[in-house]
Amino acid sequence: MKCEIIAIGSELLTPFRTDTNSLFLTERLNKLGVQVAFKTIVGDRQQDLVDQVRIAIHRADIVITMGGLGPTVDDLTREAVAEALGLRLKRDQAIVAALYVRFAARRLTMTENNSRQADVIDGAVVLENPNGTAPGQWLDIAVDNHRKLVMLLPGPPSEIKPLFDAQCAPRLAETLPKRHIATRTLKATMIGESVADARIAPIYNQYTDVETTILAHAGDIQLNLICGKGLQELAQARVDELAGRIEDELGDLIYSSQGESLEQIVLYFLEMRGATLATAESCTGGMMAQRLTSISGSSRSFVGGAVVYSNDLKTEFAGVPAELIAEHGAVSREVAAALAEGIRFRTGATIGVGITGVAGPTGGSEEKPVGLVYIAVADEQATEVTEKLWPPGADRERIRQWSTQQALDLVRRRLM
Amino acid sequence: MKCEIIAIGSELLTPFRTDTNSLFLTERLNKLGVQVAFKTIVGDRQQDLVDQVRIAIHRADIVITMGGLGPTVDDLTREAVAEALGLRLKRDQAIVAALYVRFAARRLTMTENNSRQADVIDGAVVLENPNGTAPGQWLDIAVDNHRKLVMLLPGPPSEIKPLFDAQCAPRLAETLPKRHIATRTLKATMIGESVADARIAPIYNQYTDVETTILAHAGDIQLNLICGKGLQELAQARVDELAGRIEDELGDLIYSSQGESLEQIVLYFLEMRGATLATAESCTGGMMAQRLTSISGSSRSFVGGAVVYSNDLKTEFAGVPAELIAEHGAVSREVAAALAEGIRFRTGATIGVGITGVAGPTGGSEEKPVGLVYIAVADEQATEVTEKLWPPGADRERIRQWSTQQALDLVRRRLM
Numbered sequence: 127m128k129c130e131i132i133a134i135g136s137e138l139l140t141p142f143r144t145d146t147n148s149l150f151l152t153e154r155l156n157k158l159g160v161q162v163a164f165k166t167i168v169g170d171r172q173q174d175l176v177d178q179v180r181i182a183i184h185r186a187d188i189v190i191t192m193g194g195l196g197p198t199v200d201d202l203t204r205e206a207v208a209e210a211l212g213l214r215l216k217r218d219q220a221i222v223a224a225l226y227v228r229f230a231a232r233r234l235t236m237t238e239n240n241s242r243q244a245d246v247i248d249g250a251v252v253l254e255n256p257n258g259t260a261p262g263q264w265l266d267i268a269v270d271n272h273r274k275l276v277m278l279l280p281g282p283p284s285e286i287k288p289l290f291d292a293q294c295a296p297r298l299a300e301t302l303p304k305r306h307i308a309t310r311t312l313k314a315t316m317i318g319e320s321v322a323d324a325r326i327a328p329i330y331n332q333y334t335d336v337e338t339t340i341l342a343h344a345g346d347i348q349l350n351l352i353c354g355k356g357l358q359e360l361a362q363a364r365v366d367e368l369a370g371r372i373e374d375e376l377g378d379l380i381y382s383s384q385g386e387s388l389e390q391i392v393l394y395f396l397e398m399r400g401a402t403l404a405t406a407e408s409c410t411g412g413m414m415a416q417r418l419t420s421i422s423g424s425s426r427s428f429v430g431g432a433v434v435y436s437n438d439l440k441t442e443f444a445g446v447p448a449e450l451i452a453e454h455g456a457v458s459r460e461v462a463a464a465l466a467e468g469i470r471f472r473t474g475a476t477i478g479v480g481i482t483g484v485a486g487p488t489g490g491s492e493e494k495p496v497g498l499v500y501i502a503v504a505d506e507q508a509t510e511v512t513e514k515l516w517p518p519g520a521d522r523e524r525i526r527q528w529s530t531q532q533a534l535d536l537v538r539r540r541l542m
Numbered sequence: 543m544k545c546e547i548i549a550i551g552s553e554l555l556t557p558f559r560t561d562t563n564s565l566f567l568t569e570r571l572n573k574l575g576v577q578v579a580f581k582t583i584v585g586d587r588q589q590d591l592v593d594q595v596r597i598a599i600h601r602a603d604i605v606i607t608m609g610g611l612g613p614t615v616d617d618l619t620r621e622a623v624a625e626a627l628g629l630r631l632k633r634d635q636a637i638v639a640a641l642y643v644r645f646a647a648r649r650l651t652m653t654e655n656n657s658r659q660a661d662v663i664d665g666a667v668v669l670e671n672p673n674g675t676a677p678g679q680w681l682d683i684a685v686d687n688h689r690k691l692v693m694l695l696p697g698p699p700s701e702i703k704p705l706f707d708a709q710c711a712p713r714l715a716e717t718l719p720k721r722h723i724a725t726r727t728l729k730a731t732m733i734g735e736s737v738a739d740a741r742i743a744p745i746y747n748q749y750t751d752v753e754t755t756i757l758a759h760a761g762d763i764q765l766n767l768i769c770g771k772g773l774q775e776l777a778q779a780r781v782d783e784l785a786g787r788i789e790d791e792l793g794d795l796i797y798s799s800q801g802e803s804l805e806q807i808v809l810y811f812l813e814m815r816g817a818t819l820a821t822a823e824s825c826t827g828g829m830m831a832q833r834l835t836s837i838s839g840s841s842r843s844f845v846g847g848a849v850v851y852s853n854d855l856k857t858e859f860a861g862v863p864a865e866l867i868a869e870h871g872a873v874s875r876e877v878a879a880a881l882a883e884g885i886r887f888r889t890g891a892t893i894g895v896g897i898t899g900v901a902g903p904t905g906g907s908e909e910k911p912v913g914l915v916y917i918a919v920a921d922e923q924a925t926e927v928t929e930k931l932w933p934p935g936a937d938r939e940r941i942r943q944w945s946t947q948q949a950l951d952l953v954r955r956r957l958m
Contacts, residue, residue: 141569153557411835412828419827
C-alpha cells in the first residue's frame, strides 16, 4: 500500500517552518505496513490544492491531508478535496451545535465563519477532534475501480497525533491486510557514520527482510531495524538476530540496545552501582548538566555541579589552585583533572567530571586551537584525562555537543 | 515566478529524517523574488521521479531537485530529469578526469560507478561542487513555449549551500527581473502567539505590500517582515515603518528589533552596563548557563554558576541555609531568593539569578504542583522573586525552556 501525505499551509513554504508532522505519521503508517511514497507541501491556494489531491489520488492508495481545516478563509482543504473527488459538501448541524457548546463553555461568542468547520464531504465519516475545533474526515471510496482511503486531518501536532492514534490507526488496522512489525533501535557513539556502516553493512545486507536505517547526529549513531512478517514472533526473531550480530561486531561502542538515550544509560548505570555524579564545566557551560537533568528522576544520581566559566570560579567552586591555572593555562590536562577531582571532593559525589577547552570561534591559538577539549573523570581510584581535538571547521555548538557526548560516554565506560 | 523544490531520497520518507535543505533554499529564493509554491519529497524510484519532474515542470517556472546525484544505483536524478524533459545524457570526459584526480589525491582508486556522476543532460551548464564528487547542473530551456529553469543540486547540506550561493544565486539574479527585498525580524517574549497577533494584526493588515509571518517557539515570538520593491530604499522604508508601529504597540515585550536572540540581548545589556551575571539553577539544571554560554564571547559577562540539584549543594555552592530549605521547602520563594543572593555573593557577580521549581512529570503535590517555578533576580539594590505556574500538561522540557526564557527576560528588564 502506497501513501501520499499532503501538508497544507502557506507558512510551510516560508524559510521559517516546514512539515514535521509527517515523521509521526510515517512511523505509525510503517507499523501498519503502509509505505509513504510521496510527501508534498502546498500553500493555501484552492486550485493548487485541487490539482495536488488529484495527482495524489491517482498515484497513491492512501491520501492524507494535514491542515487547512480551520474556520478562516485560508482554510480550503474541505472544498479542495470535495472538488478533486467530485463530491459535495454538506453542513452537519450536529457539529455546528457542538461548536456552539464549545464556545459557550469558554464564555466566547461563536463567529459565523466557525460553521465552515461543520462542512462534511458526502460519504465521509467525521473524526472527532477533542483538542481543537475542526473535526477530521475519513473517506473510503472507489476511484476508477480502485479503492482509495482519504483522510483530512488537522495541522497542529497537538491535534493530529491523538486524533490519528484514536481514530485513524484502528480504522486502518481493520481495513488493511494483517501484518506484524517488529522494530529495534541500537545506539552507538564515538564512531563515524561511514566507519560504522562499513563495518555492519556486510551483516545487515544479508537480512533483506529487515530494513536497516542509519542516522547520525552530534556524535550519536542510531540504527533502526524494522521487519514485517505474517507472525509477530518471526518478525521479532529476525530483528533480534540481526541486532545481536551488530552488537557482536560493534562491541561496547553500542551503548543502548533498546533505544535509550546516552543520558538515560549513564543515569541507569549510576543508579545500578549506587553511585552519584557531579560536573564542573567550563567550555560546555552547563550543557552536560542540562542533558542529564532533562531526564526525569535524574536527581537520584546527579547531585549537580558548577559552571566554572571564569578562572576565579574554577578556584572558588572546584578548588582548582590559581597557580595551577597560571602554570598550565585554563585549557589543560592538569586543570581538567583538578576540576574533576575538586568537584568530586566538594560535592561528595562518587564520580566527578571536569571539562575545559576552546569552543571557539575565537580564543584559539597555535598551541591550543579551537576544538581542543580536555575531559577528566575522577573517582575514588583514579583520575583519567582524555584529550580531544575536534575536526577543524566544527562550530561552537558541535564542539560543545561532541564534548558532552564524549564526557557522558567516558562516565558510562567507567561504570561498565 | 513560482518554484517547486523536489527533495529526492528514500531516507527522506522514513520516520527519522525529512527535507530541511528547502528552508535554506526558500530563504535565498525569496530574496530573489521567487516564491516557493510546492515542495515534494520522492523516493529513489525512477518512474516516480520522472512523473514528479513532469508535474513540476508543468506547474512551476523554476524546478530545483536536491539529491540523487551520487555514484550508486540509487542515484537516479540525472536519468529521471533527462527522461522527463526528453533530453539525452552525455558523459563529460573533463568531469571524469577531474574525478580521477580527486580520488588520486586521496590515494584512493576510483571505482567505475563514479563515472556516472559525469553524465550531463544535453544543454546543461555544469555547476562545480568543490565539497563533493557530484557536480550540479543548470538548464535554461523552453517547454511548450514557456521558459523554464531547472537545477539539479546535490543533497548534503555542506554541498548544496555553498554551491547554490556561488553558482545558482548569481545566475538567477542575472536571469530574473530586478527586485529589491528588505527584511526585518522582531522578537518578543512572555506573550502568547494569539494575544500578540490580536494586537498587531490590525496594524500589519494595513501593509499589504509587506509579508508578515509570526512564529512561536518555547516562549519566544518571532515576527518576520519582508517587502519587495523596485527600489531598495522604498522596500526598507516600508518594513521599517511597520516595524516601528509594531514596536510602539508591543512596547517592552519586544526585546529585539534586528533578530538577535534573547541570550545575545542579555549579554549585550550586561556588557553595556559593565555588569556580570551568575546563576544558581535547580530545576533548570544548567539550561540557563548553557544558553548563555552558547554565545561566543559570553565569558566577558557571564562568570558561571552552580547547578544545585541536591539540597546539600544549594547550601554548599550558594550558601542557602539548610534551615531555610527545611522550613519553606526547596521549591519556595525564600529559597529562590537565597539562591540568587548566595550565588551573587559567592561569585562576586553584579547580578545573581536563582531558579527552583517542579519540572515534573513526577514530584508535584497539591500545594506545589508540576509547573510551579520561582525565579529570583538579585543585584546590589534588591532581590525580586517571580512566581510562575506554567499551564498544566506542559512537559518537563517546556517547563525548563519557559523558565529559562522568563529568567533571561527578567534579567533583561532589570538591566533596561
